[in-house]
Amino acid sequence: MRHLFCTEGEDALQAVMRLKPLLAFDFDGTLAPIVERPDDAHVPEAVSSSLMRLSELLPVAVITGRSVADVKPRLGFHPRYIVGNHGAEDPTLGPPSSASQALDAIRQRIELRADGLGRCGIEVEDKQFSIALHYRRAPDAGAALVCIEDLLQGTEPVKRFGGKFVVNVMAVGLPDKGDALATLVRREGAGGAVFVGDDVNDEAVFMRATPHWLTVRVGRDDPLSRAMFFLDSDKELVQVLERMLSLAVAS
Numbered sequence: 001m002r003h004l005f006c007t008e009g010e011d012a013l014q015a016v017m018r019l020k021p022l023l024a025f026d027f028d029g030t031l032a033p034i035v036e037r038p039d040d041a042h043v044p045e046a047v048s049s050s051l052m053r054l055s056e057l058l059p060v061a062v063i064t065g066r067s068v069a070d071v072k073p074r075l076g077f078h079p080r081y082i083v084g085n086h087g088a089e090d091p092t093l094g095p096p097s098s099a100s101q102a103l104d105a106i107r108q109r110i111e112l113r114a115d116g117l118g119r120c121g122i123e124v125e126d127k128q129f130s131i132a133l134h135y136r137r138a139p140d141a142g143a144a145l146v147c148i149e150d151l152l153q154g155t156e157p158v159k160r161f162g163g164k165f166v167v168n169v170m171a172v173g174l175p176d177k178g179d180a181l182a183t184l185v186r187r188e189g190a191g192g193a194v195f196v197g198d199d200v201n202d203e204a205v206f207m208r209a210t211p212h213w214l215t216v217r218v219g220r221d222d223p224l225s226r227a228m229f230f231l232d233s234d235k236e237l238v239q240v241l242e243r244m245l246s247l248a249v250a251s
């Protein structure tokens with residue numbers, strides 16, 4: 001993986017921008033800096049202002065692990081598309097059938113064990129089609145993971161994956177972020193796509209990339225990432241957006 005700000009990165013960006021691509025972004029850790037409490041996350045003004053201008057020139061999408069309703073007021077701009085719940089919640093396709101009920105048994109357990117989970121420092125974010133079990137603020141991350149393991153032990157099979165101090169659970173067989181982006185590119189009839197993300201759930205996009213997609217990972221902490229290029233931190237995003245703007249205006 002190379003830094004996007006190198007000659008190959010600039011060439012790749014110029015090439016994809018000539019295709020009039022769909023521009024898609026992950027939310028937490030990409031558009032919004034990571035913060036202690038999920039409820040405090042929002043897009044910095046410099047980023048939302050660049051995105052507002054970009055979205056007048058090209059279709060822009062946010063594809064997030066959050067629910068659509070949760071992320072919308074945090075953006076500060078109006079993307080053409082928002083897909084939530086790790087790719088499973090596409091408002092134009094309607095709610096995924098039985099995806100929420102598949103988590104009911106886990107919800108019941110969470111309710112029964114609320115005190116124990118609280119003592120472990122686990123915070124539950126129920127997003128209807130997926131549940132995030134956060135342990136960022138747990139006093140002992142190892143103990144919190146044991147507590148989560150115990151909670152999920154013996155429940156119906158669900159898709160389970162990690163992230164940044166979080167364990168995510170959702171029904172099996174739902175679209176992931178890679179599926180979501182492919183659907184949006186088709187729907188938009190875009191010639192290509194740019195996707196920027198930072199987390200485990202974004203690898204589904206990185207893995208699925210076609211030669212007409214440019215994929216960028218924020219952070220180089222995962223040497224196994226399948227992204228084509230990386231940025232050192234979300235602070236470099238504004239520079240990328242401004243470069244996209246110049247290229248979009250020029251073409």
Ligand SMILES: O=P(O)(O)OC[C@H]1O[C@H](O[C@H]2O[C@H](CO)[C@@H](O)[C@H](O)[C@H]2O)[C@H](O)[C@@H](O)[C@@H]1O
Nearest residue numbers: 027028034035036037038064065066136164166
């Ligand atoms: O796909 P994303 O848009 O990156 O969403 C992934 C999850 O992000 C949020 O949790 C993460 O960010 C929080 C705020 O910075 C942080 O406190 C937490 O530790 C991170 O795991 C969000 O709360 C989840 O719902 C998303 O699935």
